[in-house]
Amino acid sequence: MGPVWVDMFYTWMADGDGLLLTVDVLPDGEWTMPLPRLGLRLALPAGLDRLEWFGRGPGEAYRDTRRAARVGRFAASVDELQTPYVRPQENGSRTDVRWVTLTDKHGAGLRVEGRPHVDVTARRWTSEDLDAATHTPELVARDRIWLNLDHAQQGIGTASCGPGVLPQH
Secondary structure, three states: OOOOEEEEEEEEEEEOOEEEEEEEEEEEOOOOOOOOEEEEEEEEEOOOOEEEEEEEEOOOOOOOOHHHOEEEEEEEEOHHHOOOOOOOOOOOOEEEEEEEEEEOOOOOEEEEEEEEEEEEEEEOOOHHHHHHOOOHHHOOOOOEEEEEEEEEEOOOOEOOOOOEOOOOO
């Protein structure tokens, strides 16, 4: 199999007092493996550590677990969004988010709206940091909040101790 990749084209447009982002994705080559997530990651100031959202919650939810979370309006700190699994792994996603705000202690911050929705993950470390850690103490907070805004993310099953991800997820 030859090299495969995904070309992504970002178009930013003024929209009232905000910005509208449109992302076009074009796979190149025959893509035969699952794509863990498709979205955008932003590095934000560490002080934007308070979240409020309208979507699934209050706990984490993924494509294959979201029915266990209800749709509503929720609030939490970035630290409260984390699930401290014994072995660090992907965690903390909120699905079907219509809007989310990240604010500092003074209420200043950022609002993101999905059209119609996005999956949201906010952490004090990157996904690469999470993948490299074998124990929770190895996760060291960075000087940023890492916000993932995903169009889609794979389900959580891994077949390591149970079933793998079902094909539809």
